[in-house]
Amino acid sequence: MTLPTMPGPSSPGPLDRPRRLRTSSAVRSLVREHSLRPADLVLPMFVREGARENRPIGSMPGVEQHTMDSLVRAATEAVERGVGGVMLFGVPEHKDAAGSGASDPDGILNQALGRLRRELGDATVIMADLCLDEFTDHGHCGVLDAAGRVDNDATLERYREMALAQAEAGAHLLGPSGMMDGQIAAVRGALDSAGHLDTGIFAYTAKYASAFFGPFREAVDSSLQGDRRSYQQDPANGREALRELALDVAEGADLVMVKPGLPYLDVLREVAEASPVPVGAYQVSGEYAMIEAAAQNGWLDRDRTVLESLLAFRRAGAGTVLTYYASEVAGWYRDGLPPHLHEFL
Numbered sequence: 158m159t160l161p162t163m164p165g166p167s168s169p170g171p172l173d174r175p176r177r178l179r180t181s182s183a184v185r186s187l188v189r190e191h192s193l194r195p196a197d198l199v200l201p202m203f204v205r206e207g208a209r210e211n212r213p214i215g216s217m218p219g220v221e222q223h224t225m226d227s228l229v230r231a232a233t234e235a236v237e238r239g240v241g242g243v244m245l246f247g248v249p250e251h252k253d254a255a256g257s258g259a260s261d262p263d264g265i266l267n268q269a270l271g272r273l274r275r276e277l278g279d280a281t282v283i284m285a286d287l288c289l290d291e292f293t294d295h296g297h298c299g300v301l302d303a304a305g306r307v308d309n310d311a312t313l314e315r316y317r318e319m320a321l322a323q324a325e326a327g328a329h330l331l332g333p334s335g336m337m338d339g340q341i342a343a344v345r346g347a348l349d350s351a352g353h354l355d356t357g358i359f360a361y362t363a364k365y366a367s368a369f370f371g372p373f374r375e376a377v378d379s380s381l382q383g384d385r386r387s388y389q390q391d392p393a394n395g396r397e398a399l400r401e402l403a404l405d406v407a408e409g410a411d412l413v414m415v416k417p418g419l420p421y422l423d424v425l426r427e428v429a430e431a432s433p434v435p436v437g438a439y440q441v442s443g444e445y446a447m448i449e450a451a452a453q454n455g456w457l458d459r460d461r462t463v464l465e466s467l468l469a470f471r472r473a474g475a476g477t478v479l480t481y482y483a484s485e486v487a488g489w490y491r492d493g494l495p496p497h498l499h500e501f502l
């Protein structure tokens with residue numbers, strides 16, 4: 158493309174002036190390419206077994222482990238504000254090597270899914286994290302073999318059992334997040350053979366062994382021994398995200414996700430361009446913690462930073478964004494954004 162370089166006779170200076178489209182709020186609004194809608198946002202929530210009152214999560218100010226009742230109240234409020242869905246995580250009272258609570262119909266996550274589905278019906282999309290790390294005493298996403306390694310195929314058996322329990326409890330979408338090979342096929346097969354044809358899979362497709370999950374460990378009382386580098390992706394790699402995408406789609410994923418979010422926008426862009434199914438991004442616990450910590454110090458304008466970060470996911474190609482800000486931000490849109498946030502309308 159060649160740009161005109163000759164100055165005009167009566168107005169020396171550049172002929173091409175992109176600033177023209179930035180001169181007023183009205184013209185900026187006219188040419189704005191991307192926007193946020195509450196319906197694009199999904200709220201991740203934590204529910205704690207046996208809790209009598211909510212417990213704050215120190216590294217995620219404003220986020221808490223809910224009791225069953227407060228979970229229902231907060232989810233209902235988020236849905237009334239217009240969020241697109243909720244993603245549930247369970248914090249069990251007892252953990253063991255197999256993560257038994259994950260597939261127990263009386264386990265906290267399955268109980269909470271059932272309760273939400275009864276209260277909210279199909280008014281929103283109820284999603285479940287499908288992973289063992291919240292339920293195992295060693296904190297890994299799968300079961301271990303005799304040598305202490307995460308056993309891929311034995312873990313798939315557990316995921317099948319979990320999938321059935323979650324579908325029977327009433328989850329609309331299951332979110333396998335353990336990064337085991339073949340997990341989408343295993344979950345799809347289990348669902349189909351039990352007749353849960355309409356229960357969908359929102360696959361955590363490109364998930365990295367990330368330091369940004371740090372605060373999540375506190376959120377689910379995890380006591381992880383070791384690290385997740387033998388199953389989650391190497392932060393140095395982009396290409397394998399596309400391989401994981403191809404596998405997840407072939408195995409039956411209905412939606413796919415990239416996670417963490419902001420540090421992996423390049424991966425999100427590539428996955429969004431290649432994916433035949435809808436794509437989501439997860440603004441994870443550490444991203445939330447960074448914004449909150451800087452805002453508490455007065456170093457960042459919190460509300461604008463929140464909206465700018467969410468908009469970045471949309472620009473990079475995400476349809477759906479999972480964020481701990483979902484309910485709050487949906488409330489801002491419902492009540493009308495204040496003037497200093499109008500660039501996000």
Ligand code: PBG
Nearest residue numbers: 288290334369370373441442443
């Ligand atoms: C696995 C899971 C994790 C997160 C979502 N699902 C933790 C991990 O893989 O280490 C992290 C979410 C966050 O950090 O906000 N159950």
